[in-house]
Amino acid sequence: MNVETEQEGEDLLYCWSISRGELCLRENYCKGCAYCVEFCPNDVLSVSEQFNEKGYHPPEATDPERCTGCGLCGLICPDFAIWVEEEERDES
Numbered sequence: 001m002n003v004e005t006e007q008e009g010e011d012l013l014y015c016w017s018i019s020r021g022e023l024c025l026r027e028n029y030c031k032g033c034a035y036c037v038e039f040c041p042n043d044v045l046s047v048s049e050q051f052n053e054k055g056y057h058p059p060e061a062t063d064p065e066r067c068t069g070c071g072l073c074g075l076i077c078p079d080f081a082i083w084v085e086e087e088e089r090d091e092s
Contacts, residue, residue: 016061020069021087023061029081032056036073036082042066
């Protein structure tokens with residue numbers, strides 16, 4: 001599993017490589033509602049066993065190869081903690 005971790009101030013940013021770009025999670029924004037896990041159509045996400053700084057279990061991409069980049073996780077997240085960044089395509 002290809003995951004990049006970056007510290008931005010107090011925030012932990014995780015980005016998993018997917019076929020169309022990256023699936024990103026700002027861990028400390030998450031309040032553990034697990035909507036993204038529940039509504040992911042391809043079962044890419046699961047609830048982590050680890051805690052974030054607020055004491056919640058954030059999601060993790062346990063099967064990022066299955067992610068199609070639909071962005072439903074980001075649309076349903078009430079805290080804007082997860083999103084998909086599509087890679088730029090050269091249309092020439």
